[in-house]
Amino acid sequence: MLALAGCQRTDGESGDGSEPDPEDGDDSDDDVMAVPEVVEVEDPPDAVYVPTHREAMRMLEPIAAGDLRLAPMLSYPHPFWVIAGGGGSDDEVQRVDPDDGRGVHMMFTLWDDESGVVLPIDDGTQLRISRDGEQVGQPRSPWPMISQEMGFHFGDNVSLPEDGTYSVEVTIPPVSTRKTGDLAGRLEEGVTATFEFVYDDEFRHEVVGGVEYLDEEDWGRRGALAPMDHGGGMEDGDHGDDMGGDEHGDGHGHVDDGHHDDHADDSHHDDHEGHHHVPYSALPDVEAYPGTLLLESRADDRPEETADLPRSGDAAFLSTVTEPGFRLADGDERYLLVSPRTPYNRVPLADMSMTVTIERDGEVVAEPTLEQILDSEYGLHYGASIADVRADDTVTITIESPPQVARHRGYETAFLEMEPVELTVPEVQ
């Protein structure tokens, strides 16, 4: 059931903190493992699943980049999956293994400082790394990614030639996705920010030594790690009830709502240990959305939580039809708001394409195309203005392409083959 994988270096760690020879490119002489030995879930379900361990990372101080803030985070290089397509051929998804252990998995969360909204989309963000004023490696565009602990973020494995202090220049182009609410007309300028970090034995100790294994019985179970405590950095002491979800997918008790509830309106406060609070990309839960929630069948109860929503490819689909004249609709029309998200942590699933068919008495009455939208209140969602929709109409959401975002462990088998979601309109307001 389980396989050993990914161990780049087996000579263990030593606590003596001696400096590795910076001229020495030969990994085998290093004192500290650059990558932990990890055990993988061998045959995970085609769904969100609990990995074997929580990763450790070093959080750096968030920095300002124009109207945005950026929180850099560093871990050891680790596997992730990149996707171009994803519905059809296996080749459309590729597992990326770090090529050599020396380096970091570099990540950052990006958010609008004013609204606290995490930007879950990429318009061509770029990284340029240097050391003592000398460029290190080529520029790169980090991947937009989702992970259970980090939510939506940008990241990539970056090899580093040797220990030292590195400087990273991040360039973020204007946000081209349609923005609404308080974001309308904003984030139209490209911005740049720079941060520094130290790569050394101490860092490797911290991130490699900080890996925490979960109880073996949870490995590969349907569910997800709770979002990491971004405020507390690495010292995330209490892992007692970190995981959510279970076989039935009811998801109770996994995400501590009081703690990780990152609604746009209350996410912007400083946390305890003097770190700046870093928002997690969670979307609001069901009750925060306007209008009538569409159901799989009329007889269903109204889902109270994301985990109870209809699913496709294990993504939870929150779909509502608003009253006429809603602010996101054209004129007097209603608005169909579709918000696919990860089932436990409510991370928005960006860069999907979907079409909708609305049927009444067996006849197709409308076939709107859903547009990806970033709203200050409802976050990333897909929407269409609808002239005419009535109670008992059937609304079928067809997923043309699944979320084209790279995935960390536990998300790589989900949100790929996505069946249409067939819903019914219980009533209209």
Added chain:
Amino acid sequence: MAPDRSSLSRREYVRALVAAGGASALSACLDAVGGGDERSGVDAPPGTDDPDSLPGRQHAWNGALSSDDDGNVQLPAHHVLLALSLHEGPDEDARETTEAALRTLERAYEWSNDGLVFTIGYTPAYFRRYHGSIPDSVDLPEPVALTDRENPTFDEFDAVVHLASDRPEVVLEAEEGLVGDRETVNGVDVETDLGSVFDRLDDRRRTGFVGEGLPADRTDLSGVPDSVPEEAPFFMGFRSGFRESQATEDRVTIEDGPFAGGTTQHVSSMDLQLEVWFEQDNHYQRVSKMFSPEHAEGDLVGSVGERLETTNGLSDERIEATAADARERGVVGHAQKAARAREDGEPLLLRRDFNTGDGDRPGLHFLSIQREIGEFVRVREAMTGADLDVPSANNGILHYIFVNRRGNYLIPPRSLRSLPPADPDSEREPID
């Protein structure tokens, strides 16, 4: 400074010499290729004493260049872009000197892959600086940033000479002869050189190479992974420049006005992120992103494009399917996207781009000629694909290229190639 021979293969070494430039690189190069010695210079096929036997268009290279096995034009393997800055305003003497220096090259080398092909082009800055205005008979705007994700510097110097040959020692020798650092070129005396008219801007000098196997030879550069395919002519691993996806020389030639017979040139330089491209994406994803998702699904390309012969395989249907591919497959190909800018089924650009290891980093000097710079801009917009509903990382190859320079040029017809005025039909303007 000449590169260290001991650590490099012969091919690596001669390309490193072209990149280094200068007299010592030339002599080392002559040694390495064994085609001549320092004194007598290179031993390439000779040129002509009859300038009229050469085409009236400077950019008329295709008829003289060799073809690959499929019948596509084969660009010379080695390239230098020599950036020039005038000492002072052009006058009749300077014109004559320039013309004589360029004719020396034509006398020295056959107009071919084995000899030398070249052009000289002028920036809008040149026309503005010395003639008060940019020619209004041609579409030659100042270069600008063309995407939201770039912050390029611009070619503001006066002129660029593009030298190209299959022989590395020829581009080096021609360059040395042009700037007056050499007394003979291919056995022909250099009586006149550009040194009294122009400064060579060493920090703007660009070099490169293109051809099967050459990129895979550059794994000595950091940022070039071992996985670059052995047969690939370009760093990103595929053949490019198929006959049917290139504009013809007629299509890119200015038809009317005083510069009829000329063309415009865009040169952009970019860094390439090959480690992510080769070591993270798989071949299927690379084909999807370079050509189209259908090319990947149907395995139409082969490992480096050997299945494609004279076309990139983009039917009108596949080109039109770009927007649908964006939504339905979540990925679009670079070639597919760019081909949307074809007019009446005809490509607008004649691309003569080449790989580079300048700065000891992998990159591309993208050079294309077209009738109007506006056409280049339209094709680049099609490539940017802001209209497409596709995530940035799957939008062709945008995720892997980092533009850092842009320049626009007029390549006048041969008759006007030496320090042209902005409006050659009017009286010669007063000489400063």
